[in-house]
Amino acid sequence: MLRAAVEAGADSVYCGLRDETNARNFPGLNFDRAELIEATRWAHGRGAKVLVAINTFARAGQTDLWKRSVDTAVAAAADAIIAADLGVLAYAHEAHPRARLHLSVQAAANSSDAIRFYAEAYGVKRVVLPRVLSAPEIAALIKETPVEIEAFVFGGLCVMAEGRCALSSYATGRSPNLSGVCSPPEAVTFDRSPEALTTRLGGLAIDRLGPGDSAGYPTLCKGRFDAFGQTDYLFEEPVSLNAMGLLAALRTAGVRAVKVEGRQRGKAYVARVAAAFRAAIDALDRGDDTTRFERQLTDLAEGGRETAGAYRKTWR
Amino acid sequence: MRRRRTRPYIAAREPGADHDVLASAMIAWRGPVEALLTLSLRGLARRCPAAFARLGDHQASTYLLAPADMPIAFTLAPHPQHGAIRVVRRGAAGVHIARVSAPLVDLLALFDGSLDADAAFFCRSIHVEGDVGAVMALHNALESADLRLVDLLPLPAGHDAANAILAHLMRAARRRPASGWV
Numbered sequence: 001m002l003r004a005a006v007e008a009g010a011d012s013v014y015c016g017l018r019d020e021t022n023a024r025n026f027p028g029l030n031f032d033r034a035e036l037i038e039a040t041r042w043a044h045g046r047g048a049k050v051l052v053a054i055n056t057f058a059r060a061g062q063t064d065l066w067k068r069s070v071d072t073a074v075a076a077a078a079d080a081i082i083a084a085d086l087g088v089l090a091y092a093h094e095a096h097p098r099a100r101l102h103l104s105v106q107a108a109a110n111s112s113d114a115i116r117f118y119a120e121a122y123g124v125k126r127v128v129l130p131r132v133l134s135a136p137e138i139a140a141l142i143k144e145t146p147v148e149i150e151a152f153v154f155g156g157l158c159v160m161a162e163g164r165c166a167l168s169s170y171a172t173g174r175s176p177n178l179s180g181v182c183s184p185p186e187a188v189t190f191d192r193s194p195e196a197l198t199t200r201l202g203g204l205a206i207d208r209l210g211p212g213d214s215a216g217y218p219t220l221c222k223g224r225f226d227a228f229g230q231t232d233y234l235f236e237e238p239v240s241l242n243a244m245g246l247l248a249a250l251r252t253a254g255v256r257a258v259k260v261e262g263r264q265r266g267k268a269y270v271a272r273v274a275a276a277f278r279a280a281i282d283a284l285d286r287g288d289d290t291t292r293f294e295r296q297l298t299d300l301a302e303g304g305r306e307t308a309g310a311y312r313k314t315w316r
Numbered sequence: 317m318r319r320r321r322t323r324p325y326i327a328a329r330e331p332g333a334d335h336d337v338l339a340s341a342m343i344a345w346r347g348p349v350e351a352l353l354t355l356s357l358r359g360l361a362r363r364c365p366a367a368f369a370r371l372g373d374h375q376a377s378t379y380l381l382a383p384a385d386m387p388i389a390f391t392l393a394p395h396p397q398h399g400a401i402r403v404v405r406r407g408a409a410g411v412h413i414a415r416v417s418a419p420l421v422d423l424l425a426l427f428d429g430s431l432d433a434d435a436a437f438f439c440r441s442i443h444v445e446g447d448v449g450a451v452m453a454l455h456n457a458l459e460s461a462d463l464r465l466v467d468l469l470p471l472p473a474g475h476d477a478a479n480a481i482l483a484h485l486m487r488a489a490r491r492r493p494a495s496g497w498v
Binding site: 001003026027028029035184185186188189190191192197209213214215216217218238264265266267268269272299300301302303304 | 366370371372374429430431432433434435437438439440443444445447448449450451452453454455456457459460462
């Protein structure tokens with residue numbers, strides 16, 4: 001998938017090691033040490049950067065795993081480490097002062113004070129913003145911020161408390177923050193009957209889909225529940241972020257890099273999304289209109305639906 | 317920490333499936349197909365050991381792959397040395413780690429990575445039952461191997477022309493409306 005992203009025009013690619021230190025710790029995914037070294041060498045040969053996500057929160061008494069991952073990323077000549085945990089950031093900053101550090105969205109740093117703290121304390125060079133700010137809010141934030149800002153532009157959306165969600169942990173005992181998995185697959189079951197497909201997480205029914213219904217990820221936050229006499233999505237609807245229409249505004253605001261969610265997705269997704277955003281950004285560089293790229297990716301979206309999310313805050 | 321063990325998926329018998337004439341014919345001729353596909357699987361295991369390593373404990377599992385538009389299904393045992401693919405009746409009883417059902421062209425497109433599995437799940441063209449983690453491991457292993465359709469055939473490396481023809485046929489088939497047993 002790293003190769004698919006680079007070949008489709010991505011400037012940088014996020015990846016993780018095959019353990020709990022990254023927030024996409026799914027079976028069969030991610031690199032071992034040798035694969036990371038080889039992938040980084042391959043990407044560098046094509047002018048692309050490799051950013052290693054070590055963005056889960058280290059567990060008390062077991063921090064060696066996170067430290068080893070930092071050491072491995074540095075040894076593999078990764079271009080940056082993306083982290084959220086204060087201990088991981090401190091270790092990386094102290095043990096590898098020349099390593100470039102990015103702040104993960106999992107840290108949920110959404111104020112200039114928070115961002116300045118990470119920059120001053122750990123030398124963080126770039127911050128990935130949580131998906132809670134509008135485009136004008138981002139513009140205002142960047143004016144007060146000493147580091148590069150990166151913003152999500154496509155892919156899955158989380159409940160608006162990134163790094164602090166305990167829903168998966170409540171239902172399964174495992175969470176993206178500590179274990180690197182939201183809705184761990186061993187806790188997910190799909191029960192089919194002629195009438196419906198019932199999705200369960202940790203034994204709890206979280207949705208029941210009729211024959212014509214689109215599906216979302218089997219997470220509690222995308223579940224449908226009975227409440228106050230009606231059945232509906234209580235937390236958020238299954239829908240993907242697509243901020244391609246806001247690329248110009250984000251650039252004007254001073255956003256340095258845009259990020260696509262989906263390290264757990266396949267080559268087909270990675271190649272198409274990377275190619276579409278490469279084309280749109282190149283069009284923007286030429287002063288061309290990007291509208292024609294905005295509806296190319298709907299079939300890849302969760303539930304087949306897209307939103308500009310908090311960037312537009314249409315609910316205000 | 318609560319960890320929930322997933323029970324193996326046990327395929328139920330589908331009433332009437334045994335009497336399907338087409339299924340009977342396919343089962344009667346399954347020998348060469350099984351030999352061909354098993355040979356390809358073991359060749360892949362030799363060429364892409366890292367992809368099989370991604371399966372972890374699921375190297376010893378058996379998957380049931382059920383094309384929604386065919387009266388038969390395939391069992392896949394992805395062991396690096398003793399891997400095998402067998403043709404079974406669609407409704408045949410058996411114990412498998414998981415069952416994956418989708419139109420044949422979609423299953424093939426998942427094999428070569430030209431179809432995004434999550435998108436197929438969102439639009440409900442793919443159905444998964446049993447151990448979802450096992451299916452995810454299989455999918456990620458396939459994705460990492462950069463496979464082509466021609467890898468389904470036990471041919472030496474290369475064969476770009478053969479793959480181009482197969483890919484063209486698959487794209488054409490995917491444009492046709494689906495039908496099936498589901």
